[in-house]
Each structure stands twice: as structure tokens, then as C-alpha cells.
Amino acid sequence: xxxxxxxxxxxxYEVYHRxxxxxxxxxxxxxxxxxxxxxxxxxxxxxxxxxxDRTIMISPVGCSVFVYYYFDTGNIQAAHGRAPAxxxxxxxxxxxxxxxxxxxxGDLAAIGGNNILQAANRGENITVFFVNNAIYGMTGGxxxxxxxxxxKTMTTPYGRSVQNEGYPIKVVELLATLESPAYLERCxxxxxxxxxxxxxxxxxxxxxxxxxxxxxxxxxxSACPSGWKLTPVQAKKWITDRMMSYxxxxxxxxxxxxxxxxxxxxVKLTGDRIEEILxxxxxxxxxxxxMSEVPEQYRNPQIKVAGFGxxxxxxxxxxxxxxxxxxxxxxxxxxxxGPEMRGGTANCQVHIxxxxxxxxxxxxxxxxxxxxxxxxxxxxPTVQPGGIIFYNTSLIDRKPERDDVETVGLPFTDIGDExxxxxxxxxxxxxxxxxxxxxxxxxxxxxxxxxxxxxxxxIPDNIVAIERGMAEAKKLE
Amino acid sequence: MAKIVVQVDHCKGCExxxxxxxxxxxxxxxxxxxxxxxxxxxxKGTGCTGCGICYYTCPEPDAIIVYKKNExxxx
Numbered sequence: 165x166x167x168x169x170x171x172x173x174x175x176x177y178e179v180y181h182r183x184x185x186x187x188x189x190x191x192x193x194x195x196x197x198x199x200x201x202x203x204x205x206x207x208x209x210x211x212x213x214x215x216x217d218r219t220i221m222i223s224p225v226g227c228s229v230f231v232y233y234y235f236d237t238g239n240i241q242a243a244h245g246r247a248p249a250x251x252x253x254x255x256x257x258x259x260x261x262x263x264x265x266x267x268x269x270g271d272l273a274a275i276g277g278n279n280i281l282q283a284a285n286r287g288e289n290i291t292v293f294f295v296n297n298a299i300y301g302m303t304g305g306x307x308x309x310x311x312x313x314x315x316k317t318m319t320t321p322y323g324r325s326v327q328n329e330g331y332p333i334k335v336v337e338l339l340a341t342l343e344s345p346a347y348l349e350r351c352x353x354x355x356x357x358x359x360x361x362x363x364x365x366x367x368x369x370x371x372x373x374x375x376x377x378x379x380x381x382x383x384x385x386s387a388c389p390s391g392w393k394l395t396p397v398q399a400k401k402w403i404t405d406r407m408m409s410y411x412x413x414x415x416x417x418x419x420x421x422x423x424x425x426x427x428x429x430x431v432k433l434t435g436d437r438i439e440e441i442l443x444x445x446x447x448x449x450x451x452x453x454x455m456s457e458v459p460e461q462y463r464n465p466q467i468k469v470a471g472f473g474x475x476x477x478x479x480x481x482x483x484x485x486x487x488x489x490x491x492x493x494x495x496x497x498x499x500x501x502g503p504e505m506r507g508g509t510a511n512c513q514v515h516i517x518x519x520x521x522x523x524x525x526x527x528x529x530x531x532x533x534x535x536x537x538x539x540x541x542x543x544x545p546t547v548q549p550g551g552i553i554f555y556n557t558s559l560i561d562r563k564p565e566r567d568d569v570e571t572v573g574l575p576f577t578d579i580g581d582e583x584x585x586x587x588x589x590x591x592x593x594x595x596x597x598x599x600x601x602x603x604x605x606x607x608x609x610x611x612x613x614x615x616x617x618x619x620x621x622x623i624p625d626n627i628v629a630i631e632r633g634m635a636e637a638k639k640l641e
Numbered sequence: 642m643a644k645i646v647v648q649v650d651h652c653k654g655c656e657x658x659x660x661x662x663x664x665x666x667x668x669x670x671x672x673x674x675x676x677x678x679x680x681x682x683x684x685k686g687t688g689c690t691g692c693g694i695c696y697y698t699c700p701e702p703d704a705i706i707v708y709k710k711n712e713x714x715x716x
Contacts (some may be wrong), residue, residue, distance in 0.1 A: 167709075168708070169708055170697075170709070171707075176702050195653035195654060195655035196653075196656075197700050198700065201698070204697070207702075356663070356694040356698065359694075389655075395656070397656055
């Protein structure tokens with residue numbers, strides 16, 4: 165419906181109360197800046213569609229960081245380049261929200277390049293307005309990813325050179341190579357015709373989101389007279405003469421009509437459901453135990469578990485940590501392993517302590533579990549005097565050389581194999597640790613093991629393995 | 642009759658409207674210095690067709706109001 169009066173749209177505040185200083189009626193942009201025009205076009209569309217009350221504008225970093233001064237909508241200001249990630253969260257938490265990310269070229273194409281790429285590739289149902297003025301305006305006119313070849317900026321005083329800085333990034337063409345986006349177009353804020361086209365594109369992009377059609381982005385070539393050191397009228401001409409030949413206007417992707425609208429229900433998370441998801445509802449076996457009940461040399465132990473990847477080294481450490489937690493102690497567990505899932509070296513480091521744990525790293529363990537020879541060779545010298553070494557005689561053909569530590573050598577791998585699988589070896593070790601250190605209680609360890617083992621069908625076998633480990637360790641005495 | 646109203650203290654004198662107006666009915670008023678320190682745009686008083694191009698060209702949300710018809714008719 166054509167309006168009889170054209171004036172400031174309702175989606176812009178009458179008075180900009182958030183703006184500091186005396187002047188609360190004028191926007192902060194320089195004379196002739198394209199931001200103001202785009203603000204008006206977006207605000208007009210939001211007002212006309214009647215969605216201001218459910219719109220959230222996301223301000224970027226750059227000149228338009230103060231979008232939240234002006235728009236009478238919800239507003240969030242995102243970290244540099246991260247507007248698409250913030251938009252994703254907002255949209256997914258509240259699918260009814262109309263989320264509009266407003267970003268400049270430094271924000272979107274440089275520091276936020278991957279953010280926009282991934283949001284577009286996920287096909288987030290958000291609308292992005294990308295203001296391309298080929299320069300970092302706010303910080304004083306430095307080169308942007310979109311700065312034209314030959315364009316002089318503060319950081320390219322002789323002009324952008326292809327050899328040194330490469331070519332400007334064409335964002336809508338780049339995103340058009342992805343399957344997910346629904347609508348991508350480049351417009352320009354120049355003459356009446358192009359502004360009218362921009363207006364149409366702005367409305368189409370917002371409508372795309374309202375209809376649940378998916379990701380839309382409109383790139384707007386926009387003047388920065390201050391950054392370009394031109395008058396506003398010259399700047400407008402510069403867009404036409406210089407920018408448009410490299411950044412051609414037009415639609416690079418439009419599959420809106422081919423798509424069904426997708427309108428997901430808002431996921432409502434109640435307290436009960438959250439507790440269920442986090443596993444807080446389950447009855448768990450806990451028993452407060454004082455470290456004074458533990459033999460002195462094993463109190464507040466620092467544990468290192470090392471072996472080949474695939475020997476269950478990490479799971480072994482997790483079982484000890486989970487069990488420690490269920491005794492009311494503080495625990496930490498960190499793994500360290502090579503890139504291969506099986507066959508490389510792996511180790512994990514576990515703290516179990518009555519006290520606060522500072523660093524989770526264990527450089528000098530008082531409990532070492534060495535599941536293969538390289539681990540014993542490497543870590544035996546690091547064990548604290550008075551500590552204990554559990555070593556796997558199935559794979560280690562020597563005894564530890566240290567005489568100031570206790571040593572427990574058992575054929576853990578062979579015992580596991582005998583119980584039905586090499587993979588039970590780690591729980592045989594756990595059994596031996598229970599028996600030898602008296603740190604952890606058997607019943608609690610068994611419950612902890614059930615928690616950390618994902619495939620529940622192996623639980624009975626692993627219980628047998630723990631008991632066998634205890635029995636074997638007892639025999640050594 | 643259509644007309645525009647320039648809200649003087651919102652104009653930053655960028656001249657984009659002057660350049661864009663298809664009938665040339667806007668000029669810069671060099672006699673006036675507004676609160677922002679600019680010579681603002683001024684409607685020459687006749688010729689406006691109510692096309693709205695100046696409104697959409699102007700970067701300031703409040704500087705130009707376009708009445709496409711007579712103000713009384715529109716209200």
C-alpha cells in the first residue's frame with residue numbers, strides 16, 4: 165500500500181535515549197553515509213510487516229555498532245564478526261523471533277569470515293544485511309577484504325596490490341556456491357533506481373525469514389565519504405564507476421519459491437527435563453570418605469595412566485576420576501594422545517584430592533600405570549619416591565629399575581584376553597589399584613565404571629575383570 | 642499538491658537529495674547554518690511531485706518528510 169506521507173518509520177525510535185550526550189535526535193553517521201539509508205529501509209520493512217515486537221537486531225563492531233541506539237526492536241551487540249553465531253543462538257532458542265544481523269565488511273568478511281560461511285552453510289533462518297563500503301570506516305580508513313585493487317587506504321597508501329593483498333572478496337558469489345542459502349543479492353545505494361531495488365531486496369530478505377525459507381543475505385554497496393575522502397555526491401558516483409564493475413549487482417541465488425517454509429516449535433526445557441538430560445535424576449552411589457582412611461603414600465594421589473591407544477587407558481583414568489568424585493573428593497582428568505584412535509601412544513593424567521586442584525597436569529605421579537614398555541621407559545623416572553608402579557608384564561619384558569617405589573607387575577593384557585577380550589585389561593588394572601592402594605572402595609568403583617562405559621552390555625564382564633584384578637593383586641602379597 | 646518538509650536541524654548538508662531530485666526542486670540553503678553546523682537542504686517551494694526519491698536517498702531518518710498529496714488531504 166502506497167503511503168501518503170514518507171517519514172521516519174516506527175521501528176526507529178522517536179528519541180534515541182540510549183545515545184549518550186545532549187543530542188538524542190540525530191544519528192551518529194557522517195554526512196552522506198549509506199548506513200542511514202539502509203537503517204531506514206530495514207526499519208520501514210519491519211514496520212510494514214508488523215514484526216518490530218518480535219525482531220532482534222544484532223549490532224556488529226564498526227560504525228554501525230550503535231544500531232541499538234536507533235531500532236525500536238530487541239537489540240544485542242555481538243563481538244566482532246560473531247553476529248551470525250549470536251543470531252543462530254537467538255533464532256534456535258526462539259524460532260518465532262525475526263533475527264537480523266547487520267554487519268560491515270571488516271566484521272563479516274574479515275574477522276567474521278568463517279562465522280558467516282558456517283551460518284550460511286547451516287542454512288540458519290536469519291537475515292543478514294552486509295554493508296560493503298570497501299574500507300574499515302570506524303577505525304580510520306584501513307584496507308578491508310573488500311577494498312578494491314588499486315584503492316588507496318591508510319594501510320595501502322600506494323593502492324591495494326594483487327601481489328601483496330590479493331583480490332577483494334566477493335561475498336554473495338562466494339556464499340552462492342553453498343546449497344543452503346535461500347536468497348543472496350547484491351544491491352547498491354546510489355541512484356533512485358538502485359535504492360528502490362535495495363528496498364525491494366531488504367523486504368524480500370526479511371520476508372524470506374518470516375516465511376521460514378532459510379538463510380538470506382543482502383550485500384549493499386554503500387558510500388563511506390569520510391573513509392574515501394570524497395564528497396557524498398562524489399562517493400555515490402564512485403560506487404557506480406568503481407565498485408560496481410568488480411562487484412556486479414544482482415541476485416546470485418534465489419530458491420525461495422522452491423522451498424517449503426520451515427517453522428520449528430520452540431523447544432521448552434523444564435527443570436525436570438534438564439535434570440534428566442544431565443543425568444542428575446539418577447540415584448547414585450556416593451560415600452564421603454576421608455583421605456585419612458587412605459594409606460599415607462596414596463593420599464591426594466597424582467595418577468598417570470599410559471599405554472597404546474586402544475588399551476582403554478583413557479577410560480581407566482575416567483573410572484578412577486569418577487570413583488574419586490563419588491567419594492566426595494575433587495578430581496581432574498585430562499587426556500593426551502596422538503591423532504590415531506588405535507595404536508598410537510596415549511596417556512591420561514588424573515588428580516584425586518581433598519583439596520582444590522590447581523593444574524590438572526601430572527608431571528610427577530605417585531601412581532603410575534604403564535600398559536606398554538615405552539610408557540614404563542618414559543615415565544618410570546618421574547614417579548615420586550614412595551609411589552607405586554603398576555606395569556603390564558604381558559607387554560613389558562623388564563622390571564622397573566627403581567628401588568624406592570613399590571611395583572606391581574601383572575599380565576593385564578593376558579588376563580583380559582582370558583576373560584574374553586583384550587579390552588577388559590584396563591578394568592583388571594582398576595581391580596589391582598583398589599586392592600593395592602585402598603584409595604577407592606570396590607562398590608563405588610563398580611558404580612563409577614557403569615557410568616563411564618557407554619556400551620552397557622559389557623558391564624558384567626568388566627565387573628568380573630575388576631574382581632579378577634583384585635584377586636591377582638592380592639595373590640602377589 | 643505534493644511537497645517536502647526539511648527538518649532543518651536533522652540535515653547534514655550532504656546534498657544527495659539535491660542531486661537526486663528529478664525535478665530539481667531542492668537546493669542547499671547557504672543563508673542558514675543549522676544546529677549541527679551545516680547548510681541544510683531547502684525545498685524551493687514549487688515543483689515537488691511527491692515521488693519520494695529524496696526521502697529514500699537521504700541518510701537521515703528525520704531530515705525529510707514527503708507529503709505526496711496536500712497535507713490536509715493526507716491527514
